[in-house]
Structures are given as structure tokens and as C-alpha cells.
Amino acid sequence: MTTTTSIATHYEQFLQLLTRDTADIRNAADGRDPVSARYGERVDPSGGSQPIVMTRDEWILNQIDLTLALGRLLTEDDVVVSAVPYELSFIGAEVDRVIEMVGASVISVGTSGTICPMPRLLGLIEQYEVTALVCAPSFAAELAGLAVSLGKRPADSTIRTIVCVGEACSTERLDRIGAAWAAKTSTLYGTPTTPTVAVACEYGALHLCDHRLRAEVRGGSRGELLLDGSPTGEVVELWPADRRCDCGSASRVLVPLGSTASAVRGPDGLVSALDVERSVFGHRRLAPHFACAVRDGTFHVTCAVADPRAVDEDAMRRAIRSSIGDALGVEAEVTVVGVKDWSTATS
Numbered sequence: 001m002t003t004t005t006s007i008a009t010h011y012e013q014f015l016q017l018l019t020r021d022t023a024d025i026r027n028a029a030d031g032r033d034p035v036s037a038r039y040g041e042r043v044d045p046s047g048g049s050q051p052i053v054m055t056r057d058e059w060i061l062n063q064i065d066l067t068l069a070l071g072r073l074l075t076e077d078d079v080v081v082s083a084v085p086y087e088l089s090f091i092g093a094e095v096d097r098v099i100e101m102v103g104a105s106v107i108s109v110g111t112s113g114t115i116c117p118m119p120r121l122l123g124l125i126e127q128y129e130v131t132a133l134v135c136a137p138s139f140a141a142e143l144a145g146l147a148v149s150l151g152k153r154p155a156d157s158t159i160r161t162i163v164c165v166g167e168a169c170s171t172e173r174l175d176r177i178g179a180a181w182a183a184k185t186s187t188l189y190g191t192p193t194t195p196t197v198a199v200a201c202e203y204g205a206l207h208l209c210d211h212r213l214r215a216e217v218r219g220g221s222r223g224e225l226l227l228d229g230s231p232t233g234e235v236v237e238l239w240p241a242d243r244r245c246d247c248g249s250a251s252r253v254l255v256p257l258g259s260t261a262s263a264v265r266g267p268d269g270l271v272s273a274l275d276v277e278r279s280v281f282g283h284r285r286l287a288p289h290f291a292c293a294v295r296d297g298t299f300h301v302t303c304a305v306a307d308p309r310a311v312d313e314d315a316m317r318r319a320i321r322s323s324i325g326d327a328l329g330v331e332a333e334v335t336v337v338g339v340k341d342w343s344t345a346t347s
Contacts, residue, residue, distance in 0.1 A: 041088040042192035044233070052193050054090060062090075062196040065209045066098045066188070069199035073161055073186055076103035079128050081121065083135035084165060086110045091165060091195040095134055104132070111139065118146050125157055132161040137169040137177055141288040144180040145339040148306070155182035163188060168256035168274045171204070172281035176288035189256050191225070191232045198254040207251040208238070215254070222270060224260055235263050235272050262294050267329040276301060279327045280320055285311055287339050291346045299324070299332040302345055308338040 037056035041049045054062075074080065080099050086092035092110065099106040107124060109116040116124070121143065124130065133140060140162055144154040162177060164187045169177075178185040189198040189206050197213060198206035208215055217238045218224040218231070225236045237255040239245075245253050257263065257272035264271050273292040276299050280290065289304035303320070305311050313336045324332040337345040 061212050066196045067101050070098050071102045074102050074104045078104040078131045080104050080106050080132040081130050082108045094195050129158045134163045136166040137164040140177050154180050159183050168258045170277045201247040203247050205245045205253045207249050208254045210251050233260050271328050271330050279324045289342050302335045304337050304339045304342050306339050
């Protein structure tokens with residue numbers, strides 16, 4: 001790492017902010033309350049929008065943990081594309097600031113695709129010799145598929161690090177994303193109200209930031225995540241305190257499983273979209289594309305093959321559906337498409 005001095009400087013500034021007297025700050029702000037630093041929105045289980053707020057201190061503490069995590073993955077020599085949602089979201093601004101803190105260069109493109117659609121982004125990656133990509137796993141998969149359709153080889157690009165945020169992603173699928181780009185992959189985990197909940201160790205496990213968060217799981221070790229007693233709408237597995245990761249950290253390992261809306265009750269307990277994803281990616285010849293939704297208690301799965309001519313799509317569809325039923329005891333409707341048809345199939 002070549003960024004220790006830069007990070008230490010920022011931490012000193014953070015500590016000054018965290019220890020300053022709130023009354024003094026309020027007076028300096030002409031009476032305005034400085035405690036609420038960020039406002040945004042989240043989608044509740046019914047699909048409605050709910051306002052959310054993050055205090056100044058919460059914002060800073062989230063940034064410190066994220067800086068430590070990305071500081072293990074990035075250096076001052078990296079050029080990083082940040083393709084993370086910005087609109088009414090905390091994570092986009094947090095990622096951008098942290099990339100700057102570790103000393104890397106950042107290209108912010110967001111996810112709306114209006115100003116920087118994916119074809120233009122591929123051009124920017126080549127033009128600026130981008131070395132790292134921070135985005136959702138689905139974004140990384142679609143970008144790789146688009147590159148192939150344009151006659152390019154993602155593995156030949158300058159990207160060597162991909163940090164996936166915003167979606168639960170199985171190790172099996174993450175490995176395929178990494179293989180497509182010939183890049184090292186890692187993940188971060190957060191919720192709409194707490195953008196940094198768990199960060200990856202050198203073994204790839206996500207460790208809970210339990211020095212500042214009190215996490216519980218409704219219903220045992222697997223169920224809805226509660227942070228400081230508040231429901232998050234996210235399903236996770238949380239390792240017991242006496243089970244240690246190979247890295248030796250005392251912080252508990254958290255495994256994201258998707259939203260509560262994308263989970264159903266199976267014969268042996270809760271079945272999540274990530275469980276389905278693991279089963280799906282036990283099959284060969286699949287591209288790293290994946291979409292899954294629950295409708296009327298049934299999983300509706302869409303996956304893709306790079307070359308439809310090389311496989312029997314009907315046979316693959318039946319095999320995937322059967323493996324999901326056998327492994328998880330739940331019903332699934334499966335659609336298999338070619339990578340070129342992915343956008344149409346999932347729109």
C-alpha cells in the first residue's frame with residue numbers, strides 16, 4: 001500500500017469532526033442543526049418510498065470502515081470506475097469519497113445510463129486504462145456481455161479489480177464474474193440506511209462492523225437482519241460468535257441472502273434468492289448473468305448462456321429447474337436466454 005499517509009490525514013480530520021462539540025458546530029452554522037448530514041429514500045416491502053436520514057457521525061463512521069476495506073484493494077495507481085446509484089442513495093457518494101481518500105483516481109458514472117450508457121463506459125475504460133470497477137454484480141456481468149457482443153474480450157481489458165456492491169452475490173457467481181474479466185473480485189455489504197454493514201477480509205468473507213453496529217437475526221442465525229433493533233428488509237446468515245473465519249478476525253461473518261421479498265418458506269426453512277443462485281451456478285456453460293424474483297410463492301429465474309448454439313436451452317432449463325427443486329424443495333420457473341437477449345428478457 002502507498003496510501004497510509006493520505007488515509008491517516010483524513011482520519012485526523014474525521015476524529016476532529018467526531019469530537020467537536022455539537023453546540024459549537026450549531027452556532028457556527030447560524031443555528032442550523034448539523035446532526036442530520038444525509039437525506040435519502042429507501043423502498044419498503046410494499047414498494048413505497050420511505051425517507052431516511054443519516055447523522056454526521058454515522059456518515060463518518062461508515063466512511064472509516066469502507067476506507068479500511070477499500071484500502072486493502074486499491075492503491076494510488078488505480079483508476080476506478082464508480083458505477084453506483086447516486087439518486088437518493090447513500091452508497092454512491094460514500095464510495096466516491098472513499099476512493100479519493102485511498103488516493104486512487106475516480107470516474108463517477110452512476111447507473112442511470114443517460115449520460116454514460118454502457119457502450120460509452122467501455123470506451124472510457126479503454127481510454128483511461130481503468131484498473132478497478134465498483135458496481136453491482138449484475139452491472140459487471142452485463143458490461144462483460146456487451147463487450148463480447150461488440151467483439152471485445154473483457155479479460156484483455158486493464159480492469160484487474162472488481163468490487164461488487166448493492167446486491168447479494170454467491171461465491172459461485174462472483175467467480176464467474178471474475179473469470180469473465182480476468183479480475184480479482186470482492187464484495188461489500190450495506191443496507192439503504194447503513195451503507196457499510198460488513199466488509200471483506202483477505203479470504204473473501206464479509207465481516208460485520210460490530211464495533212459500531214448491533215446486529216441480530218430474526219428467527220435465529222438465518223432470517224431478517226435487525227440493526228440496532230430495526231428491521232432492514234434484508235435476509236442474512238450470521239455466524240455464531242464462537243465460529244471464527246480463517247482470517248482470525250473476532251468480527252462475526254455475515255452472509256447476505258437478498259431481500260425478504262425474494263425469499264420463501266421451504267420444507268427445511270427459509271429459502272432465499274441466493275440459495276437459488278448457488279444451485280443455478282452449479283451448472284456449467286452459464287454466463288454470470290442472473291435475475292430472480294418471487295411471484296405467488298414461486299421463484300422466477302432468468303439466466304443466460306454465452307453461445308445458445310452450443311447448448312440445448314430446453315434441456316438446460318429442465319435441468320436447472322430440477323436441481324432447484326431437489327436441492328431446496330421449492331418451485332421455480334426458469335428462463336434461459338442468450339447473453340445478447342439478456343436486456344430484452346429482463347426488462
